[in-house]
Amino acid sequence: MPKQIFAKLIKKEKLLDNLYKFSVEAKEIVNIAKPGNFIEIRINENLDPFLRRPISIYNLDKENGILEFIFQVKGKGTKLLAKKEEGELIDIIGPLGSGIFKLEKIKNIAIIGGGIGIFPLYELAKEAQADGLNVNTYIGFRNKDLVVLEKEFQMVSSHLIVTTDDGSYAKNGFAIEYLKSDLESKQIDAIYACGPLPMLKAVKQLAENKNIPCQLSLEEKMGCGLGVCLGCAVKTAGSPKEEPQYIHVCKAGPVFDSKLIEI
Ligand SMILES: Cc1cc2nc3c(=O)[nH]c(=O)nc-3n(C[C@H](O)[C@H](O)[C@H](O)COP(=O)(O)OP(=O)(O)OC[C@H]3O[C@@H](n4cnc5c(N)ncnc54)[C@H](O)[C@@H]3O)c2cc1C
Ligand code: FES
Numbered sequence: 001m002p003k004q005i006f007a008k009l010i011k012k013e014k015l016l017d018n019l020y021k022f023s024v025e026a027k028e029i030v031n032i033a034k035p036g037n038f039i040e041i042r043i044n045e046n047l048d049p050f051l052r053r054p055i056s057i058y059n060l061d062k063e064n065g066i067l068e069f070i071f072q073v074k075g076k077g078t079k080l081l082a083k084k085e086e087g088e089l090i091d092i093i094g095p096l097g098s099g100i101f102k103l104e105k106i107k108n109i110a111i112i113g114g115g116i117g118i119f120p121l122y123e124l125a126k127e128a129q130a131d132g133l134n135v136n137t138y139i140g141f142r143n144k145d146l147v148v149l150e151k152e153f154q155m156v157s158s159h160l161i162v163t164t165d166d167g168s169y170a171k172n173g174f175a176i177e178y179l180k181s182d183l184e185s186k187q188i189d190a191i192y193a194c195g196p197l198p199m200l201k202a203v204k205q206l207a208e209n210k211n212i213p214c215q216l217s218l219e220e221k222m223g224c225g226l227g228v229c230l231g232c233a234v235k236t237a238g239s240p241k242e243e244p245q246y247i248h249v250c251k252a253g254p255v256f257d258s259k260l261i262e263i
Contacts, residue, residue: 001032003028003093006089006091007025007090008024008025009085009089009090010025010087015148015149018072019070020082021058021068022068022070022071023061023067024067024068024092025066026065026066026067027065029092030062030065030066030067031062031065033067033094033099034095034099034100034123035124035127036056036120036123036215036255037094037097037099038054038094038225039054039055039056039069039096040054040055040092040094040096040226041077041090042090043077043081049076051223051224052224052225053081054219054222054250056119057069057095058119059122069119070116070119071116072116097250097251098253100192100215100217103189106133107134107187108134108186108187108188109128109135109189109191110190110192111136111137111193112137112140112175112179112193112195112199113139113193113194114139114194115140115141115195115196117199118153119194120217121194122152126156135156135157135158136179137153137156137159138161138178139160140162140176141163141164141165141169142165143164143169145168146164147162147164147170150170159182163175175199180206183212189213190214191203191206191212191215192214192217193215193216194217200216203216203258204216213257214257215255216261216263217254218234218249218255218261218263220234220249225250230248232248232249232250233247234246234247235262236261237259237260247261
């Protein structure tokens with residue numbers, strides 16, 4: 001059951017221009033959260049902006065009850081959030097969403113993320129590594145100025161590929177090309193992806209062609225985050241037995257079996 005708490009901001013770090021990492025005291029949420037969950041943040045007591053903003057959980061420090069999230073300043077809400085200072089309380093509801101589904105009997109996973117989509121994948125990689133899985137990670141960025149968390153992902157991956165679209169840092173091109181090529185020689189039992197829609201579409205196709213179970217984390221526009229406003233509907237793929245229908249990313253997702261949804 002999600003909790004609403006006032007979490008103390010204990011560390012604020014600027015990772016890049018317009019990109020912040022917040023560490024908050026949130027024992028009640030940390031105790032029950034799992035990889036792939038997200039939180040909804042109320043930006044202001046005066047309800048302007050009115051809607052909470054959804055942000056993924058980046059890291060769960062279970063020992064100390066610390067929750068970390070990373071956000072990019074985009075519009076009004078995140079601009080105001082970035083102004084919060086250490087010591088302030090932040091109104092948070094979480095954990096929300098289904099989170100990642102644990103698969104049984106897998107040994108080798110591939111994690112692929114692009115841009116801000118890499119944040120929810122860190123806790124997954126960390127927990128998978130702690131469970132003894134081989135974690136193959138592919139993270140892509142537009143250019144070298146946007147590369148973040150390389151060291152952090154290195155620590156939780158057995159194999160890490162970093163790419164930039166323009167080749168200005170690390171490997172040149174899209175992360176999926178390197179995953180595709182590794183699939184020719186490596187055993188991969190499951191794929192997890194989060195990032196821009198074109199990337200997710202390509203990962204879905206690749207996984208389904210290769211018959212590898214795949215989970216996608218969608219970052220649909222959201223209003224309430226609680227299944228009430230209908231702002232985040234996506235269409236299911238349907239089946240011979242079932243007509244396609246609309247489901248809520250905030251309740252049923254944001255993580256889905258790739259075969260379940262049409263994107
Ligand atoms: C499940 C989920 C997890 C997310 N995790 C992260 C994360 O870890 N880090 C990060 O930087 N961003 C993340 N986002 C995107 C983030 O929620 C938006 O960037 C943010 O809501 C923008 O708010 P704003 O007020 O600054 O921008 P505005 O554009 O002013 O926002 C206006 C409205 O649109 C909604 N909105 C705008 N862009 C998005 C978007 N991309 N996704 C969903 N709603 C949006 C806002 O919630 C708000 O209701 C996530 C989105 C979802 C749905
Ligand atoms: S965000 Fe309101 S129903 Fe999903």
